[in-house]
Amino acid sequence: MTAISSKQIRYLTQLRHDLHRQPEISGQEVKTSARIVQELKNAGADRIWEKLGGCGVAAEFRGATPGPTVLIRCELDGLPITEESTRAYRSEVDGKGHLCGHDGHMCMVLGVALGLKKRPVRGRVILLFQPAEETGFGAQAVIDDPRWPELRPDYAFAYHNVPGRPLGEVGLRAGPANCASRGMQVILHGKSSHAAAPEDGVSPGAAMAHLMQHLPALSSGTIADADFGLITLTHVRLGAPTYGIAPGEGELRVTLRSMTDAHMKKVVGETQTILGQIDKKIKIDVSWHDVFSTVVNNENTTNIARNAARADALNVYEMNHPMRWSEDFGRFGADGAHAAIIFLGAGETQPQLHNPDYDFPDALLPIGIELFLRIIEQILSENAE
Numbered sequence: 001m002t003a004i005s006s007k008q009i010r011y012l013t014q015l016r017h018d019l020h021r022q023p024e025i026s027g028q029e030v031k032t033s034a035r036i037v038q039e040l041k042n043a044g045a046d047r048i049w050e051k052l053g054g055c056g057v058a059a060e061f062r063g064a065t066p067g068p069t070v071l072i073r074c075e076l077d078g079l080p081i082t083e084e085s086t087r088a089y090r091s092e093v094d095g096k097g098h099l100c101g102h103d104g105h106m107c108m109v110l111g112v113a114l115g116l117k118k119r120p121v122r123g124r125v126i127l128l129f130q131p132a133e134e135t136g137f138g139a140q141a142v143i144d145d146p147r148w149p150e151l152r153p154d155y156a157f158a159y160h161n162v163p164g165r166p167l168g169e170v171g172l173r174a175g176p177a178n179c180a181s182r183g184m185q186v187i188l189h190g191k192s193s194h195a196a197a198p199e200d201g202v203s204p205g206a207a208m209a210h211l212m213q214h215l216p217a218l219s220s221g222t223i224a225d226a227d228f229g230l231i232t233l234t235h236v237r238l239g240a241p242t243y244g245i246a247p248g249e250g251e252l253r254v255t256l257r258s259m260t261d262a263h264m265k266k267v268v269g270e271t272q273t274i275l276g277q278i279d280k281k282i283k284i285d286v287s288w289h290d291v292f293s294t295v296v297n298n299e300n301t302t303n304i305a306r307n308a309a310r311a312d313a314l315n316v317y318e319m320n321h322p323m324r325w326s327e328d329f330g331r332f333g334a335d336g337a338h339a340a341i342i343f344l345g346a347g348e349t350q351p352q353l354h355n356p357d358y359d360f361p362d363a364l365l366p367i368g369i370e371l372f373l374r375i376i377e378q379i380l381s382e383n384a385e
Contacts, residue, residue, distance in 0.1 A: 023078025053141030067123025192248030
């Protein structure tokens with residue numbers, strides 16, 4: 001593999017700024033994926049797959065002899081959040097912004113492509129630019145693509161930047177690394193009536209109050225506990241914003257979060273019990289959204305990342321508990337890959353992910369690129385086990 005030059009870092013930095021200006025949200029990453037395809041062609045990829053699971057892109061870099069397949073994954077999508085910034089490269093798309101750092105993640109993986117100008121001794125590297133991570137649909141959509149067997153890896157790595165941690169610090173945790181989560185939407189159908197005669201209708205108000213009280217009470221433990229569960233009320237709507245109508249319909253949304261998939265299954269069952277306590281005169285429709293499984297880091301793969309970080313003289317932070325926020329990267333581990341997600345510190349004063357003033361720190365680009373190249377070298381070198 002080839003070391004990345006300062007000229008290439010300057011190019012990747014400018015590319016990130018270009019991507020930052022034109023964010024596309026989950027499932028709509030058409031222009032972004034087209035730009036990625038062109039960059040991969042320029043980098044000399046041996047093969048490119050387009051429209052994987054929607055707008056996904058993958059590129060293959062083959063070694064000289066057979067060996068393991070190592071997948072490095074990043075994300076394509078931005079967020080439906082208005083950016084608040086005076087930067088020259090701020091978002092030019094109303095109501096959308098790269099406020100999670102996926103623009104930087106893409107350029108980091110493109111930097112790996114440039115470093116693979118000299119191919120690994122054996123095996124192959126797959127660089128995956130995954131769509132729709134923010135909604136939890138993208139990874140499974142890629143795996144469900146009929147071409148996935150051509151790509152299926154033995155090892156899979158991803159990374160996410162972490163504001164609030166020292167710049168370039170490498171956070172690692174074997175076992176659960178990101179929490180499972182899912183959104184539950186509950187629509188309650190009663191019967192409206194005149195506000196002067198509410199007894200002539202069926203108001204869902206009392207049922208909603210019951211749910212608002214008892215669903216959050218399902219929360220348990222702390223993030224350090226195996227039975228950690230967090231139920232967050234995120235949205236409530238009852239009837240129309242008038243004074244003359246007793247409401248006949250309501251909506252409630254909550255987010256369920258847990259350390260393990262097993263505990264998530266338990267919490268989902270407990271929500272069904274609470275819903276079953278609602279007055280039978282009210283019809284209830286329940287739907288699930290943004291479903292994320294737990295990301296579970298393989299111990300041996302985590303050790304590979306740890307050794308690579310130490311070889312690059314990076315500070316390693318041994319995490320005592322997983323991230324509360326979710327990631328759909330866990331789907332690749334569940335599909336059979338030895339997988340690990342790595343957390344790179346983005347700076348202790350960096351605005352938090354999904355904040356309107358967040359911006360990916362360009363100083364992370366060379367750190368992440370070299371770390372991934374070191375990981376690939378450890379697995380695919382001639383002397384690797």
